[in-house]
Amino acid sequence: SQQGEEDPQALSIQEGENATMNCSYKTSINNLQWYRQNSGRGLVHLILIRSNEREKHSGRLRVTLDTSKKSSSLLITASRAADTASYFCATVGNGNKLVFGAGTILRVKS
Amino acid sequence: GAGVSQSPRYKVAKRGQDVALRCDPISGHVSLFWYQQALGQGPEFLTYFQNEAQLDKSGLPSDRFFAERPEGSVSTLKIQRTQQEDSAVYLCASSAYRAGGYNEQFFGPGTRLTVL
Numbered sequence: 391s392q393q394g395e396e397d398p399q400a401l402s403i404q405e406g407e408n409a410t411m412n413c414s415y416k417t418s419i420n421n422l423q424w425y426r427q428n429s430g431r432g433l434v435h436l437i438l439i440r441s442n443e444r445e446k447h448s449g450r451l452r453v454t455l456d457t458s459k460k461s462s463s464l465l466i467t468a469s470r471a472a473d474t475a476s477y478f479c480a481t482v483g484n485g486n487k488l489v490f491g492a493g494t495i496l497r498v499k500s
Numbered sequence: 501g502a503g504v505s506q507s508p509r510y511k512v513a514k515r516g517q518d519v520a521l522r523c524d525p526i527s528g529h530v531s532l533f534w535y536q537q538a539l540g541q542g543p544e545f546l547t548y549f550q551n552e553a554q555l556d557k558s559g560l561p562s563d564r565f566f567a568e569r570p571e572g573s574v575s576t577l578k579i580q581r582t583q584q585e586d587s588a589v590y591l592c593a594s595s596a597y598r599a600g601g602y603n604e605q606f607f608g609p610g611t612r613l614t615v616l
Contacts, residue, residue, distance in 0.1 A: 421602055433543070433591065433607040478542045482602060485556065486531060486595075490542030 396479060396491040404499050409466045411494040413479030414459075420482045422455055424464050427493075428475040436464075436477075471500040502526070504608035506592050512614045513582045521577045521611045525594030532575050533605060534567055535591040543591055549575060550597065582615045589613070 396413045403409055415422070424436045439446045439455045439462070446453045452465040466473055476495050480488040505524045513519050525532050531550055535543035536559075545559040551572040560567070564582075569575040579586055589612050593605040 432609045435604055435606075438602070438604070480542075485548075486603070487533065487545040487548055487556065487559075488535075488543070488593075488605060489545065490535075492540075493542050 396477075396494050398494060399492070400495040400497070402497045402499065403469055405469060405471055407469055407498075409469050409473070409496055409498070411464045411477050411496070412461060413463070413491050414461045415479070415481050415489075415491070416460065417481075417483055419457070420484065422453075422462050423480045423482070423488070424451075424453060424462075425478045425480060425490075426475045427478065433478075466496075469496075469498045471498050474498045504592055504594050504606055506590075506608040506611050508611060509609060510612050510614075512616065514616055515582060515584060517582050517615075518578065518580045519582055519613065521579075521590050521613070523575045523577070523592030523594075523608060525573065525575070525592070526606055527573075528596065529594035529606075530572075530597035531595045531603065531605075532569060533593040533595075534575070534577050535593065536561075537589040537591055537610070539588070546577070546590075579613075582613075584615050587613055587615045 421440045423438045427433045437448045437453050439453050450467045455462045476493045478490050478493045480490045507522045533548050534546040537543040547567045548556040549569045564580045566578045589610040591610045592608045595603040595605045
């Protein structure tokens with residue numbers, strides 16, 4: 391079963407705008423990760439944030455984590471057409487397996 | 501270097517047929533995972549190997565699903581008597597193993613299974 395919810399389910403923006411996606415989860419976690427998936431490159435790891443971290447940056451990506459609310463957000467700044475893809479959050483608890491959300495479909499229009 | 505590879509990339513099976521899906525992990529990666537991704541959903545965990553040992557098979561949906569990794573490298577996911585609800589993309593991932601820390605999983609391109 392999926393870990394939690396992601397919203398929005400779908401997002402359509404213009405190139406250059408920022409995109410924000412949110413993820414909620416249900417159980418305690420060791421870390422939370424964000425992945426991108428498109429037909430060309432499969433499932434690609436973007437960024438990992440540990441449970442004791444609150445914010446992390448990587449290039450145009452900014453991830454926040456609020457363990458008290460069991461939620462995370464992914465911000466993509468200055469979006470590009472190549473960012474068009476599905477984005478998934480995934481949590482890791484005590485074991486090694488990833489528990490994914492249902493994903494957000496992002497479309498960046500040029 | 502080579503990433504995770506999976507074969508076949510596409511498989512069409514008639515209901516009731518048996519199928520075998522292959523995963524070649526990154527060389528030297530100790531851990532191997534199988535996930536199932538239904539259309540419009542996120543991947544769901546099926547099973548996990550550390551070397552040849554299957555340590556977690558809690559996600560296998562029924563006893564028709566069987567996975568093996570006999571020599572601790574290549575893995576095969578077998579589905580017996582396929583049903584239409586088995587139609588999905590089957591993803592394989594591998595990771596190195598470092599005790600006490602999280603090890604990033606690298607995903608293969610997946611096998612898209614369609615059961616008619």
